[in-house]
Amino acid sequence: MIRKHALAATMAIIGTATAASALQQSMSFGQNWSYSGSDGPNSWSSVSPACGAGMQSPIVISGTEPAVMHRLETLYRVTPVATHNDGRTVRQNYAPGSVLRVGNKIFVLKEFHFHTPAEHQVLNTTFPMEIQFTHQAMDGEMAIVSVLVTEGATNEAAEELLPNLPIEPEQGVNLPNVKINARDFMPQEKDYYRYMGSLSHPPCTPGVNWYVLKTPVEFSADQIKLVKGIVGTNNRPVQPRDNRIILDAQPQ
């Protein structure tokens, strides 16, 4: 179920995507696209040419190349619940001060959001849900950590957040006294697949560093059902590999 609602005009930023504004655009890019129908993924390139320019996300993770790489260091702080339903997904915005460190690179955690079903596939395996953690470096470079979700035990961290997800589009929930930590939505083991892709929705900004964690986290069937009931089906179909390198990061 996809809901389309007009966003405030001031929120609609249409223009040339620059690195510095890529994240802002990603969270507010127009209203003329959706995940199905005439303005579905096949027509996104008319909304933003980058969507049809290749090197896009998501992809099928296969044919990986092993390489020793830096660990992902998730130096996240707790943050108050501050969720927003933009009609296509629900985002938990993050207060400043939480960073992802990969070697010498530092990315600031901006938000995380949900996709049902998952956008990435690993070989032939599909997943019922994916959580994407969006980060941005000082120079505008973006990094997204993707956590795949399998159906299993109840996720305790999600129990704090899910009751506070805004059900209606354009609704937000701010609870200063309820704190969560994005790290709790990630697995302990942070081995990952690495490739260069794009935002997986318009404006499909290229040059995004993707880190897809190998280890999924578990959500209960009811928890997945709850998220899906709010965000609907919001996965972009997998995109061509376009001869890209997909690295299977080996720990140092």
Next chain:
Amino acid sequence: MRSLNKQGMAITAKGAGFALSLLLVAACSSGPSGPKPTAGAKRAPTQVANALCEGRAADAVDMLSAEPLSGPVDRFFTALAMEKSGHPVSARKIYASLMTSGATDPVYLDCGSELLANGTVSSEAARRLALIAQDLRSLDVATARPQHLHEGLPTLDGGNGVSAVRPSSGFSSTPMSVFRPGSTSPLGRWFAHLESYKSYQSAQENKPTLEAKYPSLTGYIDQWEVNVAGGVVRLGVRLDDRADARRLCQQVKSNGDYCAVLDTSP
């Protein structure tokens, strides 16, 4: 070849990139340009070249893998197809063996304005290795550690009993094929530095690991004690010829590992 390239360019173009493609096709049609193929150069089979130039490198891999390949030219183009299909790490192994083999067969392949190969197999393999290393570094693979580690400084904490100071990022312990230069000598002035340790004992204990990684250097890895930050024992290969030492290090570094040519003279 040129008409095939034009086709490749046209097929590659899509969406907003069409205008760019037209420009490239126009460039191809404007007459001969760029370096000429090395005399007697062997080109990739037409279908393979076509696939590579059209962005269908995976198809090229399939074509080249359909039959047993033994010649250095075929192996080079196989590695090139693997590299271009997003498998540079796999390609690197083939390139490394071709480089060390010293194969002199000339190869040539261009895709319009992009020159993919023009030289002997060994030299082109070395060039592709350098390009792969550059690509992988851009993805944070095998990034160099801070300079003080390259000097062999004992920066690891001593609490865990591990005394090894590995200058490189430790790309892989997989056996690596390197060509042993002829000027190796126990009294050689030039030292191809591979690793450093805080004690002689640690160096001796870890030498077999290093030899297992570089089988062709077994029996030639020497130690060199230096007074850096309290004393360091370096492991490497001594050579009489500086150029040989450089070539050896180039091979090691092409795998993403650390190697530095040092002058042992007082």
